[in-house]
Amino acid sequence: MANILVFAETRGVVLRKVATEAVSLGRRLADASGGGEVHALIAGPPGTAQKSDVLGRFGADVVLAVEHQGLATFARESIAATIAARAKSGEYRAIVLGFSAQGRDLGPRLAAKLDAPLVSDIIDVELTGDSATVKHPGYANKVIITLVVTGSPIVLSIRPSAFGAAEALRTARVESIAPAIDPATSRVKVTQVIEGSKGRPDLADAPVIVAGGRGLKAPENFKLVEDLADAFGNAAVGATRAVTDEGWRPHADQIGQTGRQVSPQLYVAVGISGAIQHLAGMRTSKTIVAINKDKEAPIFKVADYGIVGDVLEVVPALTKAVREAKQGH
């Protein structure tokens, strides 16, 4: 019998996908222990508690709703204090959150506040009594590390999309709780939130990613990458570090060892050589397509399908063909 505390993250009042994955993992861990409860803590501005139904649908028994105007943006100190206070007042075997911009910040705070062991960015976990066996990719995804963790509660942040979200229908009981510290007293204050590119999914959520490299030759040629992404319809646009260092694209678009780690259904590498540091961020993609004029380029070693050719010619042709395929020609 293990109770699991989950932090179900939101942005504004929108529940993030990794939140349902975290709740779903919480359910799995509670069930595997012989039936404990899953408590999902959700924090945001008034109205956030409406998301309780969704959390119940993915297996939460109790939703702990923290609603406060000061939580409209990411109030890290207040949220960490609130989760830690709750963890101290209950018997929890594990605290689960996403390895996201929020979870990356909250996980270590919780570990330090609770003096609890923590593993970030996990892809598998098994709890047995007071010990846990956890898998986590290290060395920029080049080594899968199995860790043994002693102590309870354990703090776990999960790699987005690694666990999936399975429905486990429940009607969650909603409990309102107050923030443990007033968000207004935080030493770190959000002054502005800058919204990203219009209408495109984030790299972590996109089923298709079209990424461009220096082979595109000039920033304006990224239009070809954008057009191909538009043809797929549900695609995000990524880039190599060569390109972000040149300032052709923002660093937030960078994929690889020091950029984002992605694992879409389809990854299209356009004018990318396939340096080891780039592969570190995308080699677990389901299907990889590469277009490069150099048939010896290392990207072809990981690509399921390759076209040897000039991106300035091949990409527009591919865009047209994908558009036609989508329209059912």
Added chain:
Amino acid sequence: MKIAVCIKRTPDSETRFRINASGSAIDESGVKFDMDDFASYAVEVALQMKEKAGSGEVVVLAVGPDTVQETLRKAMSMGVDRAIQLKADATPFDGLAIAKALAAEFRTGGFDLMLFGKHAFDTSEGVVGTATAELLDVACVTAASKLEIANGKGSARRELEGAAEMVEFSLPAVVTIDEGIARPRYPSLKGIMAAKKKPLESKPAQLGTPRVTVKNMALPPDRPPGRIVGEGTGAVAELVKLLQTEAKVL
């Protein structure tokens, strides 16, 4: 301003890894080690801040065995003023155990700013910096992609998934450094000579008890070999067909 930067000694990212006979560590034979990437950005950020201010001190710290002294010297050859080794027989995987040693040192250090990498190449955990901040009970910005300190206050940008936030924070503070801020400079010959005479202090690390330990390591499976569909625009039709019928992603 007094700035500390915590740096880790990690394998070079070009390494093709093998697992050693114990099964629980990488085979280090022939592997080159250097300062971890994000920590090297943090060193550069600190040096630029000091240069801009025209005064102040930059100190680097590393927890680990004597091999970390080479990494500390490298930071000093880039321009860092002095170094502290918090000596341990081995570097534990457990980030909280390392954070405890650093926090113990920082309690008396009087630093305005303590910089870390967003995550270390080997652990890829992203724990040590933010945990140290929490142990010290100071402000913390995790994974900053822009950073500025002015008038005793800090401001930073953080990338969120598909968005970004701007934050302001009080000092003293911990900031962990993300991609996009800086690339590390190369040490100059003069810098390398000067570094030999800069102070490197070594004292025992007050590590926490590690509770996260490595059981084993394995290499991920190779991808099955792919194929070249063809050359030029003539191959596009075949590629689209394969994406529809074989990969079923279109």
